[in-house]
Amino acid sequence: MSEIRIRRAGPLLGEITPPPDKSISHRAIILSSLAEGRSIIRNFLYAEDPLSTIGAFRQMGVEIEIKGIGARGKGQDAEIIIEGKGLYGLQEPKEAIDCGNSGTTMRLLCGVLAGQPFSATLKGDASLSRRPMKRIIEPLSLMGAAFKSENGYPPLTVTGGELNAIEYKSPVASAQVKSSILLAGLYCSGVTTVTEPEKSRDHTERMLRAAGVDINIDGLTVSLKGRAEPDPFDLTVPADFSSAAFFITAGIIVPGSEIFIRNVGINPTRTGLMEILQAMGADIRLENKREVSGEPVADILARHSPLSGTDISGDMVPRTIDEFPVLCVAAAAARGITRITGAKELRVKESDRIAGMTAELRKTGVNIEELEDGLIIEGREKLDSAVIQSYGDHRIAMSMAIAGLIADGETTITETDCINTSFPGFMGMLERLQKK
Known part of the structure; x- marks a missing residue:
């Protein structure tokens, strides 16, 4: 060590x-993979956590090219070209998806996987395996997804399906919880609503809006109109x-x-x-x-x-x-x-x-x-x-x-x-x- x-x-x-910003780098990979067509992410954070998110979507059939690594040394930045598959174009992974140390990868992926017609298992390192996942399991289960876990801790197996829009009051101010529910909301008919006790970071909402998704923000409440596929985008982090x-x-x-x-x-x-x-x-x-x-x-x-x-x-x-x-x-x-x-x-x-x-x-x-x-x-x-x-x-x-x-x-x-x-x-x- x-x-x-x-x-x-x-x-x-x-x-x-x-x-480059880690939170935005994660979300850019996720949303561009769910858009149909080519997206370009410039100044992407080339570090272990965002690379876990890239690896996850590659396992689900998304073509992701990494160019221009490390213009500032030590692999800090890169240009990413993503050929998005659309909301319903992801493939069932052949083996468990390793999220490494990244709670963002695991929790946001659960929102995406909740709407898929297949099951997938998510695992992580020792640190991630000690982080609580009930906070996303509960709302996503209310929407219609099924989970198997180690008493609310990773590894998790997510079985997706037809989802229902919900109005959810989150007990914690967590951008990961909010984002997971909003991503699942893309697969619902109707409007999905999340209310937080305090405002958490809003990168997901900004990026969804930039990608053409109908989203409304009213104080601590965010509402998203479902069945909306994100548009491809060109983004600088x-x-x-x-x-x-x-x-x-x-x-x-x-x-x-x-x-x-x-x-x-x-x-x-x-x-x-x-x-x-x-x-x-x-x-x-x-x-x-x-x-x-x-x-x-x-x-x-x-x-x-x-x-x-x-x-x-x-x-x-x-x-x-x-x-x-x-x-x-x-x-x-x-x-x-x-x-x-x-x-x-x-x-x-x-x-x-x-x-x-x-x-x-x-x-x-x-x-x-x-x-x-x-x-x-x-x-x-x-x-x-x-x-x-x-x-x-x-x-x-x-x-x-x-x-x-x-x-x-x-x-x-x-x-x-x-x-x-x-x-x-x-x-x-x-x-x-x-x-x-």
Whole structure:
């Protein structure tokens, strides 16, 4: 297993372009495969998780060509050409579909498979096999699909069929749950409706609308008119805000730093971290705002700034769900106390991120209290170096690498192969900023 070593850094200076957005890359493959005809996806994230989605649709007979891999090094981007088969053109896979570490692949595929005239089995790695699937099994079963599972955990066998439109009130604000139901809704006659307790990321809705599907958004409720085949499309994926978040945070907490981050998606359902950091005192500026393929995009300038603790809860939680590990690092570097509550969902991500970040930040000398649904973090001026466990979780590994930039001595992070699920070029990008 690989490990990385980080030493306390001088100022981080320069310009970077983070890798393409993982959430959008997944959804682009799914919707283009369900359209009939050729779609082109530019600046696709060539990393393990989205490649699991490509592999799944190839197993179901979709022709997918990958071109131009790694124009920015380490296989971060690619151009994808998809010959979509339409809603009813998928073939029964000959063997189980391996979703790897990708919960997005598994949960969204379940929505597609719910409408197919065949059965398919989905499996994943050890981490994915511990993630709960009842949250999508229940609504899709109400629509008419049948499931076999390990008490609500993978592997899953999905048997599709004639589906009924439903009105579903989701108990969790989850874009994966919402998207799975909406994808199944494409196969229903009538209108499928999903209502969330708070708004989750809306990439699926934006892409469905761009592909010509009749979809309506009214506050926390999304409605989709079924029997609508998506149109083929030509899409450019912006840089991933969740990947940019590591460098936004680094630019703020490392003294003397100034980092310019290009072409970042700033979808308002994703940018909670930026707003929280600004409320804590961070100097973050947006420049060159524009729209790319239906998604808002900007360049981001992050400068070193003193931070103060804050309280985080409510609808800010789903807008920051993937950024909480690195937000914990920012809180550890802030003056005063930061309280995070209402974030129980962090316990069922790639790892238990509440327990993981509590344990690892304690190793660096941070006074931190673990709550059932969050954390209380007391910031300190300097962190201690330590040997850090990643738990096989890419976001914990990268977040603790950022923490190592402000720790005395050398920080070692173990089991870092997981970084390749979303950000293969992470360390190279960090090293370039340190050499400026």
